[in-house]
Amino acid sequence: MDANLSNGRDDVWVVVAAYNEGRRLGDTLEALCPYCPNVVVVDDGSADDTAEAALRHPVWVLRHVINCGQGAALQTGIDFALGRGAEVIVTFDGDGQHDPAEIAHVVEPVRSGAAEVALGSRFLGHAVGMPRMRWLVLKLGVLFTRVFSRIRVTDTHNGFRALSRQAALKIRVTHNRMAHASEILDQVRAQRLPFVEVPVTIRYTQATVAKGQSSWNSLKIVTELLLGRIIR
Amino acid sequence: MTLFQGIALTFLGILLLWEVYWFLRGWVLRGPWVVRCLVWVGAACAIAFPEVAQDLALALGITRGADLILYVFALGFLGVSFYFYSRFVRLQRQLTEMVRHVAIREARQGGTP
Numbered sequence: 001m002d003a004n005l006s007n008g009r010d011d012v013w014v015v016v017a018a019y020n021e022g023r024r025l026g027d028t029l030e031a032l033c034p035y036c037p038n039v040v041v042v043d044d045g046s047a048d049d050t051a052e053a054a055l056r057h058p059v060w061v062l063r064h065v066i067n068c069g070q071g072a073a074l075q076t077g078i079d080f081a082l083g084r085g086a087e088v089i090v091t092f093d094g095d096g097q098h099d100p101a102e103i104a105h106v107v108e109p110v111r112s113g114a115a116e117v118a119l120g121s122r123f124l125g126h127a128v129g130m131p132r133m134r135w136l137v138l139k140l141g142v143l144f145t146r147v148f149s150r151i152r153v154t155d156t157h158n159g160f161r162a163l164s165r166q167a168a169l170k171i172r173v174t175h176n177r178m179a180h181a182s183e184i185l186d187q188v189r190a191q192r193l194p195f196v197e198v199p200v201t202i203r204y205t206q207a208t209v210a211k212g213q214s215s216w217n218s219l220k221i222v223t224e225l226l227l228g229r230i231i232r
Numbered sequence: 233m234t235l236f237q238g239i240a241l242t243f244l245g246i247l248l249l250w251e252v253y254w255f256l257r258g259w260v261l262r263g264p265w266v267v268r269c270l271v272w273v274g275a276a277c278a279i280a281f282p283e284v285a286q287d288l289a290l291a292l293g294i295t296r297g298a299d300l301i302l303y304v305f306a307l308g309f310l311g312v313s314f315y316f317y318s319r320f321v322r323l324q325r326q327l328t329e330m331v332r333h334v335a336i337r338e339a340r341q342g343g344t345p
Contacts, residue, residue: 040339042335054342055340055342055343056342056343057342057343058341058342058343059341059342060339060340060341060342061339061340061341061342062335062336062338062339063335063338064331064332064335065331065334065335066327066331068327068328068331072328072331072332075332076331076332076335076336079332079336080335080336080339083336174325176324176328227317230314
């Protein structure tokens with residue numbers, strides 16, 4: 001399998017949601033662009049030079065005039081990619097935690113028709129430098145998802161995933177903030193979309209751990225999800 | 233009539249008159265207006281005739297009229313909280329759609345590094 005999708009595969013789009021990532025986004029895009037010609041960066045109302053940093057690379061840049069949240073930014077990028085004729089949409093974190101060389105592996109099940117959704121899993125792959133507390137919170141998240149969403153996955157909050165065009169048209173992210181990952185799983189199950197999990201590598205650094213979600217945020221996510229079930 | 237009853241009933245009376253004024257000018261949404269008026273009238277009745285709340289509480293199996301009012305407030309608070317939360321969520325979604333629309337319209341393409 002060719003790891004570089006640029007060889008005639010221009011219907012794969014990578015969506016990167018970025019908020020105050022001016023310092024790290026450049027490195028992420030530099031690594032990402034050789035693997036995919038269609039990248040859309042959604043600057044989610046950053047206060048820094050995230051958009052300018054993105055514009056130095058051959059990518060599309062969309063800018064939220066206010067900070068709406070990662071879920072909202074991803075949906076914006078997905079809408080844009082669909083409008084540009086994307087057949088496969090990959091969501092990818094802007095902080096450099098993901099390995100762009102693995103995009104081809106994540107896309108492959110969707111491309112081959114084996115699944116409509118391919119979900120990256122750090123627990124099937126590798127999580128380099130993951131703090132123990134984060135491991136525990138993510139495992140509790142998996143348990144919660146199995147009970148609450150009734151979907152058997154090994155990693156619930158992994159931002160590395162691929163959606164077929166049909167799946168992207170059916171899934172609509174309405175939770176603007178971090179609960180969107182669970183909402184996507186909810187919708188995968190509700191829409192009966194065939195999915196597979198793909199091993200991926202996540203690299204934690206001090207900066208990504210510091211900026212990432214706190215453990216308390218997981219309680220906020222649970223509350224948002226529960227309220228979301230009551231209030232539509 | 234106690235001093236508290238006098239002050240509270242005067243205040244509620246002014247509120248009711250205020251509601252009537254806006255109703256006559258035709259600047260109200262009928263549903264919320266009716267709910268507000270019922271709340272003011274209900275509060276006035278509970279203050280003016282405390283024995284009514286007491287009788288109602290006994291009829292409902294609650295010992296004290298004050299407890300009945302507390303329960304009504306607690307339920308009302310929950311209802312209002314859910315109402316405003318759902319309004320907030322709806323507004324947030326509409327705002328997001330607007331922000332999204334602008335972002336897609338104003339998409340820019342970056343250059344080569």
